[in-house]
Amino acid sequence: MRRPTYPAWLPVDPFIAGLLGTVLLAALLPATGGAATAAGGATDAAVALLFFLYGARLSTREALDGVKHWRLHLSVLACTFAVFPLLGLAARGLVPFALSPQLYTGLLFLCLLPSTIQSSIAFTSIARGNVAAAICAGSFSSLIGVFLTPLLAALLLGGGGGVSADSVLDLVLRLLAPFLAGQLLRRWITGFLTRHKKALGYVDRGSILLVVYTAFSAGMAQGIWHQVTPVRLLELLAVEAVLLAVMLALTSYGARRLGFDRADRVTIVFAGSKKSLASGLPMATVLFGAQAGLTILPLMLFHQMQLMVCAVIAKRWARRDGGPxxxxxxxxxxxxxxxxxxxxxxxxxxxxxxxxxxxxxxxx
Structure with missing residues (x-):
């Protein structure tokens, strides 16, 4: 087993401490007004750089192998758009004991969202999983979710809403275009990336910290944390902790039973157990309008929880990768x-x- 790369006297992993510190910073000094616009722009740039680096690191053959891995992609899509919604419907029995009707609406909406892209890929990279498949799985989930999530919301929530073609174009420009640019320039920049591999590795963690700060600042600016009692908030956290634990267990056990190797199991666990805040916030605005404030609270909490829990898992798997x-x-x-x-x-x-x-x- 590999020894930790951080000092032994630290009580927690520095990355986990960074996540907690980022949440605290956003709570005390949230980005508002022009600062929020700047933080959003910086987040977009960091995500674009992240995908450019992934495209430059991966050979074209590895990328094509990721696209061809249809069993893995079907597994992730089944977890995202079938298992998650079924668990969300089962949580209806918790109303009104543990969840208010509006919080349950937010929880069910959370279960209908596509998987994350940047955090799933970053954690897959940290845990030494199949990054090529993670890029394709996250992109497929987001593209399908643009159309499928509003349809599922209209069916299960009784509401309506739609997403314009501009959303698909925005997804392509912000994520897939940098990845393809990295693929095209890979021949000329591979040497530079190899020489600065350690320094560029911080881009994965830095992009996650920036996403956390921007998202948490948006929640603080909307004041959604003051619209629910502390007891109800604790009950919601408990429900979401159970939801995340169940999905992590199902994805891990299911991937083993289906015969996937270690790298693919890492990808399925991280891509199949997450929900996208970046896709969820604009969709909630379209679907719920003025009522979106409290409805997105379950998504905000689940997003922070999944990042912190998966960060711990990714670091442990990375250290354990050196052993049998x-x-x-x-x-x-x-x-x-x-x-x-x-x-x-x-x-x-x-x-x-x-x-x-x-x-x-x-x-x-």
Whole structure:
């Protein structure tokens, strides 16, 4: 097992401390007015740079292999647009005991959203998963969600709404275009990326911190944290913690049962258990109008929770990657089981009676 790269005297991982510090900074000094506009622009630039670097790091063959990985993409889409909505419908039984009707509407809306892109890819990269497949899975989920989420919301929430073609164009320009640019320029900048690999690795974590600050600042500016009682807020947090835990367990167990290797399992867990705040906020504005303030509170909380929990998981998997694969059905796990069983057999054979033990040659 690899040793942690941070000092042993730190009580928590510096990345987790950075997430907590970013949330605290947004709570005390939220970006408003012109600062919010600047933070939003910086977030867009950071995400574009992130995708440019991913495009430059991945070979064209790896990217095509990610597109062809249809079993993985179907698994992520099934978790995002089938399992999540079913769990959201099951939570209807918690109204009005643990959830108010408006908070439940927000929770169900959360379950209908597409998966994240930048955070799923960043965590997949940190955990040494299949980044190429994560890029394709997140992009497919977002593109399909542009059309499918409003339809599911109209069906399950009884509301209406639509998303213009400009949203699809915006998605292409902000995410896929930088990735393709990185692919095209990869031949000329590969050496630079290799020499500065460690420094560029902070782009993954820095983009997540910037997204957290911008999103949390928007919630503080709208004052949605003062529209719910502390008890109801704790109940909502508990419900969402259970929802996230169930999805993490289902994606991990399901990926193992379907026979995916470790890298693909990492991608399925991180892409299949998340929901996109970047897509959810504008969609909520279209679907709910003036009532969007309290309705997006479940999404805001779930977004912060999934980032912090998945950051812990990604860092643990990254440190554990140097050791043998713990999966018992993998070749490494089978070899380890064989070694263990062989050792036990030798131990049993060593328990001979004194008369049965082979005698050593007599000394001359």
């Amino acid at each position: 694969d713990p999966d018992p059905v993998s070749p490494q796990g089978q070899r380890r089981r064989f070694t263990t069983s062989t050792a036990k057999a030798i131990a049993r054979k060593s328990r001979y009676a004194p008369s049965e033990r082979p005698r050593s040659p007599a000394r001359s």
